[in-house]
Amino acid sequence: MAGVMHNARLAWQGLVREVQNGLLTPMLLALLVAVSAVTAVGFFVDRVDGAMRAQAAQFLAADARVESPDPLDEVVGIARELELITSQHVTFPTVALAGEQSQLVGVKAVDGAYPLRGDLRIDDGETVSTVEHGPPADQVWIARRALLSLDTAIGDSIAVGQSELTIGAVLEREPDVGNVFAQAAPRLMIHLDDLAATGLVSDTSRVEHALLLASDANDRDARLERLAERLPDRLQLERPESSQPAFETAFDRAARFLGLASVVAVLLAGAALVIAARHYNRVQQGAAALMRALGASSKQIGAIYRWRLLMLALLAAIPGIMIGAVTQLLLADLMAQVLEVDLPPPGFTPVALGLAVALVALFGFALPSLVQLKHTPPLRVLVEHAVAPSPAATLLFGAGIAAITLLVWFQARDAALTLWVLVGLGASLLVFLAVAWLLVTLLRRWPARGVARFGLARMARARWMSATQIAALALGVTAVLLLSVVRSDLIDAWERQIPADAPNIFAINIQPEQVEGMRAFLQDAGIENASFYPMMRARWTELDNEPVDKARYEGRAHRLATREFNLSVGEEAAAHNRVTAGDLGTEGFSVEEGIAETLGWSLGDRLTFTVDGREVTAPITSLREVDWDSMRPNFFVIASSSLMDGVATQYITSFHFPDGAPETQVALLREFPTVTLFDVSRILDEVRTLIDRASQAVEYVFAFTLAAGLVVLLAAFGASERQRIHDAAVLRVMGASRRKVVAALWIEFLTLGLLVGMLAAVAAMAVGATLSARVFGLPLAFNPGLLLWGLGAGLLLAALVTPLLARRMTSIAPARALRG
């Protein structure tokens, strides 16, 4: 134990001084950037994930929900046994009356506990406020659309069944709005105690009873699980999953990109660590040899340097995590305005991740070089050319690849993506090394004279070292170029996905004879060429002429197999989908590939649907990829027109009303009273804001990537600084002017910058074009601007580094430099 402490003490002594004198600065900075990037993104994603889960619970207004056409008293009993918090409500459609006006409304009668999660927003005529309860007894809260169409105002009375209730407020928002298509009419919310008096609900009425459940206990999930087990077969426990898929998809993409940006920062930091560790190894060989001469065993030397790395990891991880925590505050602040719930406090997972990244990066990238110090021959104290053997290539590459795999996996959690990054990175590095070696070899033969000759000679002399530096820097610049290109492509793709005029209103229940009239109405409202798609309710009954065995399916598949489908007809409905297999023109069903996978359907399978009392059987003749974020009507199943001849159908359309235009909606409903409108403006606005914020978050994280690139540069040039100062001193002793020394340095670095920029630009063009085509579905196009950017970046590197180095090289007196 004493030995361990002595080794740790020796490791610490050296570490403190080496940090002070700058020897460990590149390694420390590299780790700092890596840890900051990973923890910032980790904290941020963790918190927003937590908030999204909380928000998903809001969309259910509870932690779980059970729905049934029958009263749920039995389930309430079970819930109380399990000490779950409960709230009940009843929903049903009815017609509300105000004077001469009438309006079909969706009544929701809620108890005093509603909602268990989330809140409601109401406008009482004076202020818009957020409340955590439903209307009091004797009051009704109604949607603005209903208020307008009933020609009423707040404070007026309206008749709901046999009751006269006062309009207390306009209901702007309710948490559990549910599936927008299920909300068949504008909301009218009353207190559950007022329900009986309306006389609208009897044993035979078609109503939906809902029981909301929540718990603040730590074992909430277990309690809900126990309740689910005790539910009668006909009932299902609904848990918050993805109440807003568009929102989640956007955030998921942003999170992935942020993860990848931080991985690139970490990998660049890894490159800096490899370079810095090799330099550190060279500098430390004298100390290691001396310790060996003084009697230290190789095991002890190994232990001292492992301790030093461990301490370095902690030294970098602690401030790194703090920087990450501060950065996530900025990122979280952006998101806090988008999400409707408070962001939960940061957890400890990102802290552990930050520490893990520091350790994995250091031990994977730096240890292989440092571990060789234990093999430093003690003879080196007398003979300077006695050096430690270079680390075995297998060790260097093995540890590096293991570290990269772990680091990418930490962020991507996706085997395929990890593999792609690894293969791409490995292949690029090999190509870069080979090309850089070739270019440096060509430089050797360059018939340069005078200052240029000295400038280029250094690069040509250490061919492998120069090639490695060029390759590492080119990789860094490629990553930065690529990230900037991919970033703007990504943001463009997002913005294209939900343009400002994306449809925000859906209209259903349009009768065939109303289509033309409605088209004309929309045209008057400024909407040209609205597309109307046939839509019919259909129940899937047979697969390959065998009745559907519903017991075979679980979860989502079970829900799909037991519920009715919205089925459409004709090729137009699939016009904006991509056919991935089969032929849309052949008679049969065209199926969305996701549902086909869930239900185990393949091309050629024969499906039978009951539609409008008729059985329709046909094979699956095509599969389609559907962009659910497109805000256009999309369908799981589309039948050929010939199959549905004579089947009664209704139509669906979607269009954009600026800000929802409630007055125009009311006018439309007055003209077409049977039509139902769904306003998704709010969701669209939120998704759009999210995209905007996510883009900004990406910009912040991008700064880490740039910082990591600069650290690579620092490490690469720090590694050769001492030798350069010595060489410059020799030149000056021999009579070279400062100007000549500096000119030689400029020539060397400009050449290096050009080589790096050229390699990086070509690589970024190739990979960028592939990514655009494969990932963003854009046409394959090379971005020639990248060549300029790449060369510019290379020259900028040279311009940043050369003056600094020149100052260092010429400010030290030659005599001092030569003494070492």
Place this chain on the structure above:
Amino acid sequence: MSSSDTPRDDSQPILTVEGVTQTVRTPEPLTIVHEATLQIFPGEAVALVGPSGAGKSTLLALMAGLDTPTAGRITLAGQSLEDLDEDGRAAVRAGHVGFVFQSFQLIDGLNALENVALPLELAGERGAEARAREALVEVGLGERLAHMPRQLSGGEQQRVALARAFVIEPDILFADEPTGSLDTATGEHVIELLFRLRERHQTTLVLVTHDPALAARCDRGFEVNAGRVTDWQPDPDALRGPK
């Protein structure tokens, strides 16, 4: 260190070199030390003299177990070095051997006190810092404990190296051209100090030098010439007194 553990038998050599040859490939084989044979007894001060490139430092490296010979046998402090691996030889050095080098070999990142305490720390000994402080006071650097090597003059650096060498109470001290990087006056002060410490600590000294005056301070010597080792007797007339 171990000198205090076991009583010293001055009749047995502390270092025996028998027919040691060192050949290196550069790329042609080159014999640097040719069948060297010698014995050194406890308490002796022995000089290795010869012109630059004669093989003195190579022989010193072999004798101290810093390198292994191509042929021959070396016994140091009762241990046959050829029977030991590198870590075994390191253990022998840790227990019995001190070094002073021409280029001081102080660790840049450690201050004077830490440099002197280093061999004690490596050996896991208690009270390393206190003993290192004493050693630095002994060489007259009690006021420079926290100074970094770069803040010390060449002479001071070599005094720190002397303190480091003697702090472990070695049985044998190998000094390789200890004044080679110093001016004459400073060199003489350092040599004075070296011999005074050696006397006080009763340490065997093997001194590599090409300076006959310095060699003359030793009890006897060996001349190394083109790798061949022959007996050499110091010339008392060459001895320079301190100024």
